[in-house]
Amino acid sequence: MRYKTQRIAYLFFATVMLLLVLQVVYGFIMGFARIGYDVLHDYIPFNAARATHTNLLVVWLLTGFMGAAYYIIPEESQREIEWPRIAILQWASWVIVGVVAIIGFHFNWWEGRKFLEIPRPLDYLVVVNVLVFLANVGITLWKGKRITTTSMVFFFGLFCAALLYLPGMIYFENQTLDSYFRWWVVHLWVEGVWELIMGGILSYLLIKLTGIDREIVEKWLYVVVGLTFLSGILGTGHHYYWIGTPGYWLMIGGLFSALEPLAFLGMAMWALQMYRKKGREHPNKIAIYWTLGCALMSFVGAGLLGFAHTWPAVNKWTHGTLITAMHGHLAFWGAYGMLVLAIIAYSLPQMTGRKIWNNNTGYAAFWCSNIGMVSMTCALAVAGIAQVYLERKLGMDFLAVQKEVAVHFIGMLLGAALFTFGIALYIYQFIRHGLPNLEAMIPEDASNDYEFEARGAATHG
Numbered sequence: 001m002r003y004k005t006q007r008i009a010y011l012f013f014a015t016v017m018l019l020l021v022l023q024v025v026y027g028f029i030m031g032f033a034r035i036g037y038d039v040l041h042d043y044i045p046f047n048a049a050r051a052t053h054t055n056l057l058v059v060w061l062l063t064g065f066m067g068a069a070y071y072i073i074p075e076e077s078q079r080e081i082e083w084p085r086i087a088i089l090q091w092a093s094w095v096i097v098g099v100v101a102i103i104g105f106h107f108n109w110w111e112g113r114k115f116l117e118i119p120r121p122l123d124y125l126v127v128v129n130v131l132v133f134l135a136n137v138g139i140t141l142w143k144g145k146r147i148t149t150t151s152m153v154f155f156f157g158l159f160c161a162a163l164l165y166l167p168g169m170i171y172f173e174n175q176t177l178d179s180y181f182r183w184w185v186v187h188l189w190v191e192g193v194w195e196l197i198m199g200g201i202l203s204y205l206l207i208k209l210t211g212i213d214r215e216i217v218e219k220w221l222y223v224v225v226g227l228t229f230l231s232g233i234l235g236t237g238h239h240y241y242w243i244g245t246p247g248y249w250l251m252i253g254g255l256f257s258a259l260e261p262l263a264f265l266g267m268a269m270w271a272l273q274m275y276r277k278k279g280r281e282h283p284n285k286i287a288i289y290w291t292l293g294c295a296l297m298s299f300v301g302a303g304l305l306g307f308a309h310t311w312p313a314v315n316k317w318t319h320g321t322l323i324t325a326m327h328g329h330l331a332f333w334g335a336y337g338m339l340v341l342a343i344i345a346y347s348l349p350q351m352t353g354r355k356i357w358n359n360n361t362g363y364a365a366f367w368c369s370n371i372g373m374v375s376m377t378c379a380l381a382v383a384g385i386a387q388v389y390l391e392r393k394l395g396m397d398f399l400a401v402q403k404e405v406a407v408h409f410i411g412m413l414l415g416a417a418l419f420t421f422g423i424a425l426y427i428y429q430f431i432r433h434g435l436p437n438l439e440a441m442i443p444e445d446a447s448n449d450y451e452f453e454a455r456g457a458a459t460h461g
């Protein structure tokens, strides 16, 4: 840590840990409901659990991105955050809005639009909050000593994500129009501007962790941004096949979304190539695991499993089934979950001065959570294929089929248990690091980056 205000990120990262635990709890509530143990039904019906599960996910990822911005932007622009107190207020109000939304879901206060369930009055508060966040980070960047490609791409991603929240707030009487614009938020976030956020954070991590020149790392960033926009924008069409939009979307959506994996492939090749050519071995190996893991797993979850059902001829069978849930889990985990855990794994030792890295707990956290998530994905895939076959090929009744596939949720829950064990270890590591500590600051005039000086410290972890 080179700037005092970077430690604001800790507040956001600690919140991430808490929200992730809650998300997993709601996952289990649904998983057990799926195998017949819907004991909380009267208090937390499936729809409330589902909305809570997915919204907690989106909120913890956004919280992680905000923390990453407060950590990365000062270092990239070589100055402190412009308004540190306002940043803390922004964190507090963000948490309050999130908690109110989650409680509201349990009292049927929600909009019923998948992923955008947060009620309208709270939407306005989200907008104000995010504007304050963007102003704070933006002015820090603007007044900084340098504006890097990494920080620009990262900031542009955050800015566009905020902008794209607005189409989801327009009111339409018409269901097709409402769906049409809902995808501007949901799709253009995860397959558009969030990829810029991902590119920015990965770029920062690769520069730090491989010791390769910024110019070389950032050159690839242009390629990733280019591929993302080329495929992702018109790729939105893969959600317009069956909602009442004109037929040409079948062709446009099919073609462009089939190109989307290229952006994720680019990201994976970039990370691996940078790691292969690394100048020096970075002592924080576990952060390298999460960084490379994110680049690879996003290709599998988003790129490959997205491609698997994106073509209209396939999607007409799989649309809205557990195949979607299969892809949703690994894509969100690989691309954005692991990204947030990567920046936390890198920055936590920097903020606290405790180099608890490269120990068995850290590696076990990585492997258990990943193998657990892949197992969950496989169970959902089998359930999804069975569902498509029974329901859509054989024409069995929807609910009868749900009963048939319940057995696969036992497998999913076993995977989820392993995943949860990994997450518990990650959180244990997080807590062991303690609080941020100003003694961990690196003097501004230090010529060498601290990590490389600290090579010898690796063995203490």
Ligand code: HEM
Pocket: 114, 115, 186, 190, 191, 238, 239, 257, 258, 260, 261, 298, 302, 303, 305, 306, 307, 308, 309, 310, 311, 315, 318, 319, 320, 321, 324, 327, 328, 331, 332, 335, 336
């Ligand atoms: C990190 C990136 C991605 C994430 C987080 C993600 C996540 C999701 C989620 C959560 C859904 C369900 C949305 C809903 O029904 O409301 C979905 C749907 C879908 N995704 Fe992705 N996705 C990603 C990338 C991709 C890519 C690259 C492709 C194609 C190559 C793709 C293809 C699809 C398709 C076709 C659907 C519609 C499924 C259906 O018809 O039910 N996704 N995605």
Ligand code: HEM
Pocket: 023, 024, 026, 027, 028, 030, 031, 034, 050, 053, 054, 057, 324, 325, 326, 328, 329, 332, 333, 337, 412, 413, 416, 417, 419, 420
């Ligand atoms: C222990 C952990 C978890 C369990 C047991 C679990 C279980 C579930 C279940 C049962 C559903 C509803 C599927 C349905 O429609 O029936 C669901 C939805 C979903 N979960 Fe999880 N989950 C867990 C963790 C996660 C994590 C860590 C992520 C992301 C990183 C995630 C992302 C999602 C998404 C995106 C959906 C919505 C999928 C869709 O649009 O169809 N879940 N989860």
Ligand SMILES: [Fe+2]
Pocket: 187, 191, 235, 236, 238, 239
């Ligand atoms: Fe999409």
